[in-house]
Amino acid sequence: MQISPKASIVVLTGAGISAESGLATFRDNGGLWADHDIRDVATPEGFYRNPGLVFDFYNMRRREAAKASPNAAHNALAALENAWPGDFLLVTQNVDNLHEKAGSKNVLHMHGKLNSALCYECGSHQPWEGDLDEGMVCSSCARASLRPDIVWFGEMPYDMERIEDALDRAELFVAIGTSGTVYPAAGFVMEAAGKGARTVEINLEATGNPLFKDCREGPAATTVPAFVETLLSGR
Numbered sequence: 001m002q003i004s005p006k007a008s009i010v011v012l013t014g015a016g017i018s019a020e021s022g023l024a025t026f027r028d029n030g031g032l033w034a035d036h037d038i039r040d041v042a043t044p045e046g047f048y049r050n051p052g053l054v055f056d057f058y059n060m061r062r063r064e065a066a067k068a069s070p071n072a073a074h075n076a077l078a079a080l081e082n083a084w085p086g087d088f089l090l091v092t093q094n095v096d097n098l099h100e101k102a103g104s105k106n107v108l109h110m111h112g113k114l115n116s117a118l119c120y121e122c123g124s125h126q127p128w129e130g131d132l133d134e135g136m137v138c139s140s141c142a143r144a145s146l147r148p149d150i151v152w153f154g155e156m157p158y159d160m161e162r163i164e165d166a167l168d169r170a171e172l173f174v175a176i177g178t179s180g181t182v183y184p185a186a187g188f189v190m191e192a193a194g195k196g197a198r199t200v201e202i203n204l205e206a207t208g209n210p211l212f213k214d215c216r217e218g219p220a221a222t223t224v225p226a227f228v229e230t231l232l233s234g235r
């Protein structure tokens, strides 16, 4: 893909980039939302109604993610971040840490992280590696008020100002492994295209969103390294 090496790039990733690392997506067959009700495990109301169910859900996902390894797609994005001379921002909807395990340095987790805990009293975020449970004490305010540091439906995603600013300046916007069904992430392509950025979708199957002017279909572990190669070689 011919693009100036000074171009500013924004990449958005979704659950599909981690599928080949063995982590379930949400809306594919057998995905997480096939046998968990979003209202029970991904809303504040669900947490206050039955916190134990929510802690169990995220502890299961945290253990899965801890065992998972980054795949060639994560590695290719880490290499792109390292080699790209222009501005580069990786925004992920994922809460696993496979981008970091692959060596990506500047990752914005707009939906939070499994290996972090949030205090719902003082708002502090603290690294958290093991299981989270009711009654665990916040290291900042010493109250038993820790919850999973995950952005639930109805809550404001993290880092939106930085993301909007990067989209304003992006000359290339790439969405990888996301169904484009959850806002505000689903609207990023419109913002980028509206400012004249080139838009590329990389997905197992094209979502059919006409705002993506280029689409690379196939498994991310194959399509993402190939795409990064064309960017870095200027072909």
Ligand code: APR
Pocket (backbone or CB within 6 Å): 013, 014, 015, 016, 017, 019, 020, 025, 026, 027, 028, 031, 093, 094, 111, 176, 177, 178, 179, 180, 181, 182, 202, 203, 204, 205, 207, 218, 219, 220, 221
């Ligand atoms: N390679 C590339 N893409 C893949 C692969 C793969 N191996 N496997 C699946 N996909 C694609 C699917 O085609 C689909 O478009 O990944 C996408 C997964 O879509 P979702 O399951 O909806 O995941 P995502 O888009 O990340 O969901 C967004 O929804 O529930 C919320 O907070 C949750 O962050 C999540 C958000």
